[in-house]
Amino acid sequence: MLSLTSVEKSWGDTHVLKGLDLKVSHGEHTLILGPSGAGKTTLLNVVAKLISPDSGEVLFDGINYSGIRDPAAFRMDNIGIIFQEIHLVESLTVGENLEMVQLASARASQASINELLTPLGIEGLVNKKARQLSRGERQRVALARAFANSPKLVVADEPTASLDPSNRHTTLDHLFAMCERFGSTSIIVSHDPEIESRMELTQRLSLADGRFGAGQLT
Helix, strand or coil: EEEEEEEEEEEECCEEEEEEEEEECCEEEEECCCCCCCHHHHHHHCCCCCCCEEEEEEEEEEEEHHHCHHHHHHHHHEEEEECCCCCCCCEEEHHHHHHHHHHHHHCCCCCCCHHHHHHHHHHHHCCCEECCCCHHHHHHHHHHCCCCCCCCCCCCCCCCCCCCCHHHHHHHHHHHHHHHCCCCCEEEEEEHHHHHHHCCCEEEEEEECEEEEEEEEC
């Protein structure tokens, strides 16, 4: 489904990604572990077509990223993103935040807004303004929004950051359950080694100083 070959990315004089190779098959759940500054977020941004690599090749279902002329439309039709910083439109309701994604995507989920919210236990928040939500509620709305376009791939940047162990695993339960429901592949980046024990993961990699560690693929 996704293939990266010799991907390089620098910011000014800082060489962030150093010849990365990555293959992810349909239905897999890949965890990329690494410390802050390892290049994890930059890698996710390349995968999500938010930025372009300086060199190397990225293929998504056989489509070469270098030939995509409208990255925003491509993301809306194929990729769900869970950002580390939760970006909701504060003046809109929970339902309206999800509807924005559905209206913009040619592959919009056939599920109703309530069907997206109910598995996360937040159907009662549909008419609540985003600015009125707690941190935990915002995180679950962000999860629901990531699946509003029936994405082929979901990328999650530190989805368990600042959560206690109970909420950490509840969030991952929700993420994997939504992937199962919508047939989505996932790539998760994190600095939290506790995530590595999750049975749903089919691939685990270690990223440090812009490179995958030798022998870290499982």
